[in-house]
Amino acid sequence: MSKTLGVSRPDQASYMLRAASEDAGRAYKQRLLDLLDLRAGHTVLDVGCGPGTDLPALAERVGVSGRVIGVDQDPAMLATARRRTAAMSTVDIREADAHALPVEPRTVDRAKIDRVLMHVRSPADVLAQLHTATRPGALIGLVEPDWDTLAVDAQDLETSRAFTRYTTEKVVRHATVGRRLAHLAVKAGFRVETAIATTPVFTDFEHGDHTLGLGRNMQQAIAEGHIDRTRGEAWFAGLAHGPFYASFTLVTVVCSRP
Ligand SMILES: C[S@@+](CC[C@H](N)C(=O)[O-])C[C@H]1O[C@@H](n2cnc3c(N)ncnc32)[C@H](O)[C@@H]1O
Structure with a gap:
């Protein structure tokens, strides 16, 4: 099978739901x-809830006496989130920017923000918003990748390295925010309770290509003159042959609000 670089962007809502349903995501x-440590009756806030990936699980854990608030700035994501949670009376979905969270100060018992800080204008300002929204004693879960750790196996190792560098420098706004989470959390006034690193591994080429943007971002890197066309195209075509391996580090930090 020979693979050529593709431009199509995946449907983001479906992609996120699919990614979450795969082993590493789950x-x-x-x-x-x-x-x-979600308990019945908690108010839980999901910042950048996307298509509502985690809202049903949050609603189940806080029960009928609890409340789940999902916030996202993308109306298309929220339309999917609303559809998926239509039958759940405790779920409240709000369209807003994470830099201006639409929640009363000190009303949130638990909050999570999963793969969102890498995209926002100011991760520090979003964490400051979370500090205002949460009650003393609240727990906050933060998950972000560290794209510097993106490892794609290829015959041409230098091009894999160049691809990772392009991803961190040109594709993702805050590509290494994962390793910075504990620091940012403390700066925002939280106490770090747990820090864990997990490593999603991709052994299926199509899945890796879709999730990591291999073809999409390589094509962009070539067009912008960061990677030589012949090498970039050969690199991508080679990935589809034989065993495929790619991985990156995902950092989870759980912190408390004193
Ligand atoms: C990678 S998706 C993650 C979605 C969800 N947290 C999950 O785990 O499936 C990132 C989400 O963050 C949202 N987002 C990015 N910047 C945002 C901002 N400044 N305010 C609110 N939402 C934002 C996007 O619209 C998108 O839905």
Whole structure:
């Protein structure tokens, strides 16, 4: 099979739901929910809830006396989130920017923000918002990748390295925020309770390509003159042959609000 570089962007809502349902996605999300120690009656805030990936699980854990607030700035994501939670009366979905959280100060018992800080204008300002929104004693779960750790196996190791560098420098806004989470959390006034690193591994080429943007971002890197066309195209075509391996580190930090 020969693979050529593609431009199509995946449907983001479906992609996120699919990613969350795969082994690596399920495992870290489950662990995060366990670490958050959600109890019946809690008010829980999901910042950047996307298509509502975790809202049903949060609603189940806080029960009928609890409340789940999902916030996202993307109306298309929220339309999917609303559809998926239509039958859940405790779920409240709000369209807003994470830099201006639409919640009363000190009303949130638990909060999570999963793969969102890497995209926002100011991760520090979003954490300051979370500090205002949460009650003393609240637990907050933060999960972000560290794209510097993106390892793609290829015959041409230098091009894999160049691809990782392009991803961190040109594709993702705060590509290494994962390793900075504990620092940012303390600066925002939280206490770090747990810090864990997990490593999602991709052994299926199509899945890796879709999730990591291999073809999409390589094509962009070539077009912008960061990677030589012949090498970039050969690198991508080679990935589809034989065993595929790619991985990166995902950092989870759970902190408390004193
Ligand atoms: C990678 S998705 C993660 C979605 C969800 N947390 C999950 O685990 O499936 C990132 C989400 O963050 C949202 N987002 C990015 N910047 C935002 C901002 N400044 N305010 C609110 N939402 C934001 C995007 O719209 C998108 O839905």
